Amino acid sequence: MKSEVYTPGHTPNATNFMATRTLESHGRFFVPFLSANHNVLDLGCGPGTISVDIARLIAPGKVAGMDSSESQVMQARKHAEEAGVSNADFHVGSCYKLPFVNQSFDRIFCHALMEHLSVPVAALREAFHKLKKDGMIGVCSPDSDGWLLSPSSAEIEAAVTAYADLQQANGGNLRIGKSLGVLLQDAGFTDIHLAARYECYPSLEFIGEYLALQLEKNGFKRHATTLREWAKDSNGMFAQAWVSAVAKRSQ
Numbered sequence: 001m002k003s004e005v006y007t008p009g010h011t012p013n014a015t016n017f018m019a020t021r022t023l024e025s026h027g028r029f030f031v032p033f034l035s036a037n038h039n040v041l042d043l044g045c046g047p048g049t050i051s052v053d054i055a056r057l058i059a060p061g062k063v064a065g066m067d068s069s070e071s072q073v074m075q076a077r078k079h080a081e082e083a084g085v086s087n088a089d090f091h092v093g094s095c096y097k098l099p100f101v102n103q104s105f106d107r108i109f110c111h112a113l114m115e116h117l118s119v120p121v122a123a124l125r126e127a128f129h130k131l132k133k134d135g136m137i138g139v140c141s142p143d144s145d146g147w148l149l150s151p152s153s154a155e156i157e158a159a160v161t162a163y164a165d166l167q168q169a170n171g172g173n174l175r176i177g178k179s180l181g182v183l184l185q186d187a188g189f190t191d192i193h194l195a196a197r198y199e200c201y202p203s204l205e206f207i208g209e210y211l212a213l214q215l216e217k218n219g220f221k222r223h224a225t226t227l228r229e230w231a232k233d234s235n236g237m238f239a240q241a242w243v244s245a246v247a248k249r250s251q
């Protein structure tokens with residue numbers, strides 16, 4: 001297994017960013033495939049806001065949220081408790097070796113994880129084994145080849161390319177969105193349906209700082225400064241390209 005570092009880190013900046021996500025805002029593509037009584041795994045659940053929304057939808061079924069970070073699992077548990085949701089539990093573990101018996105889940109949801117993995121197909125194969133026959137997976141990841149940025153300049157393009165390259169050096173791939181269909185097929189899934197959408201970030205400051213923090217930490221100070229300056233433009237734009245895929249385990 002190639003080495004893997006989670007590029008955003010679990011800073012308050014990154015975690016608060018993830019915690020704004022809901023099933024409605026980021027998982028809508030999978031909602032038509034979720035029903036009451038389903039047993040669902042949320043792979044790479046982060047702070048658990050999407051997992052808790054899924055739990056409400058599939059009650060009295062159960063959601064298992066899984067993340068490699070203990071701090072994320074603790075935050076997810078706290079969020080579920082505060083939300084009064086008792087049909088979600090959270091586990092620390094690796095997506096390459098899931099702590100569940102084979103064929104446990106009706107559905108597996110996986111949002112914003114594949115782009116951080118050095119061997120995403122291995123994680124998808126592991127997910128395949130944990131799905132029941134006729135079970136379905138919903139995966140969604142960004143693709144930095146589709147990012148829309150304004151105002152544009154050679155400097156800001158170089159800064160965001162440096163971030164994508166940093167993620168690649170960490171073992172991930174920010175350009176993975178377009179490959180989700182092929183990866184799912186290689187992992188054994190069938191009936192693969194792909195879609196893409198844009199998310200227009202409401203504040204440049206938020207995304208500018210998210211990217212700048214890790215560039216700065218890794219010694220790319222000039223790129224970090226470029227991003228922070230760019231983020232001050234109140235009429236600028238950053239839009240994220242997301243690819244979603246829904247697929248089936250048919251045997």
Ligand SMILES: C[S@@+](CC[C@H](N)C(=O)[O-])C[C@H]1O[C@@H](n2cnc3c(N)ncnc32)[C@H](O)[C@@H]1O
Binds near residue numbers: 066072
């Ligand atoms: C970008 S966050 C996404 C969180 C949530 N799914 C969302 O979309 O808001 C990715 C999460 O995957 C977790 N992660 C990274 N590598 C992992 C691995 N190998 N196995 C399990 N979780 C992992 C990270 O700790 C992080 O919480």
